[in-house]
Amino acid sequence: MAAGRNCFILSFPYVFTIAALVLSIFVIIGNLQDHGILSKLYFMRLNTQDLSITVESTTIAATAIDPSFPDFYQVGLWNYCQGTISGDVYTVTNCTTPHGLFYFNPISVIEERLGISEIQNVPSQVDDALNAVRVVSYVMIILYCVSAIFAAMEFIAGFFSFHSRGGSFCTLIISLLALACIVVSTALATALYYVEARAFNDANSTLGTTASTNTTTFGIAWGAAAAAILATIFWFFSICCGSTRSSRKNEVIYRPVDNPGMSQI
Numbered sequence: 001m002a003a004g005r006n007c008f009i010l011s012f013p014y015v016f017t018i019a020a021l022v023l024s025i026f027v028i029i030g031n032l033q034d035h036g037i038l039s040k041l042y043f044m045r046l047n048t049q050d051l052s053i054t055v056e057s058t059t060i061a062a063t064a065i066d067p068s069f070p071d072f073y074q075v076g077l078w079n080y081c082q083g084t085i086s087g088d089v090y091t092v093t094n095c096t097t098p099h100g101l102f103y104f105n106p107i108s109v110i111e112e113r114l115g116i117s118e119i120q121n122v123p124s125q126v127d128d129a130l131n132a133v134r135v136v137s138y139v140m141i142i143l144y145c146v147s148a149i150f151a152a153m154e155f156i157a158g159f160f161s162f163h164s165r166g167g168s169f170c171t172l173i174i175s176l177l178a179l180a181c182i183v184v185s186t187a188l189a190t191a192l193y194y195v196e197a198r199a200f201n202d203a204n205s206t207l208g209t210t211a212s213t214n215t216t217t218f219g220i221a222w223g224a225a226a227a228a229i230l231a232t233i234f235w236f237f238s239i240c241c242g243s244t245r246s247s248r249k250n251e252v253i254y255r256p257v258d259n260p261g262m263s264q265i
Contacts, residue, residue, distance in 0.1 A: 013234035014158055016227045017175070021151035023224035024182060028144050030217055031076025034092045039081065041217050042074040044193040046106050046200060049085055050208035053110070054121035065114050074214075075104040075193075077141060103137035105130055106200075123206050129199035136192045140185050147181035147228075154178055154231070165239060172235040179228040186221040 030041030049071045051062040062069045070082035072090060078098035083091050107122055107130065154174045160167030190213075197211035204210055 013231045016231035017154050020224045020227035023220050024148050027221045034095045039092045042076050042214050045074040047072050047210040052208045053119045078102050080104050103134045123203045125199045126203050129196045140188050143181045143185035150178035168239045175232045175235045179232050182228045183225045186225050
């Protein structure tokens with residue numbers, strides 16, 4: 001009876017642990033391909049279809065310098081992709097090679113693509129938004145990878161929770177670490193790309209750019225965070241409510257006792 005109750009109680013944190021791990025992996029591998037579902041999992045998309053830049057006091061459209069200049073860029077955790085726009089259809093044409101410590105500075109990317117040393121009409125709000133890109137991106141990458149590792153460890157450690165309160169406690173600690181990494185990394189990604197997208201939208205009159213964050217990717221990311229929170233809560237309840245003692249320890253064993261009077265006969 002106790003074993004059945006334990007299995008029932010521990011099934012809840014297991015389900016949410018698996019959900020947090022799977023959803024985190026989708027965020028981690030997003031934007032790694034130029035086709036399929038992964039091409040739709042990006043953090044931010046920058047529309048450069050109407051990009052105009054000032055070089056040596058002359059304002060010119062980016063397409064005048066490079067007729068094949070991309071219509072948009074989109075960024076993931078490890079790389080960025082570019083593509084074309086036809087009406088409301090965005091088509092990714094190619095993606096850069098994934099890099100271990102990646103950060104996306106679109107101004108630098110555009111300058112390198114056009115072969116110019118400096119874009120002179122970059123507004124201050126864009127510069128301010130891009131100042132912290134490198135550090136925040138590095139921290140995000142590390143935390144997302146660590147969170148996936150902790151979530152996998154949490155899944156494995158959970159097997160020891162069926163027979164030991166100590167195992168449940170260790171699993172809870174790992175769950176808390178996974179939760180912290182997932183929440184912090186997702187919060188950093190949300191703040192970074194929301195601020196960056198807003199800065200490029202505010203610069204529309206100067207640069208001709210628009211930007212948007214991807215609700216699908218951030219929905220998955222915050223879904224992973226929510227699953228991690230629920231997993232931690234249920235691991236805690238498994239310690240409080242789960243029975244880890246063997247039912248044999250609760251058995252009352254009756255043994256015959258010799259009659260003192262009989263021993264004198």
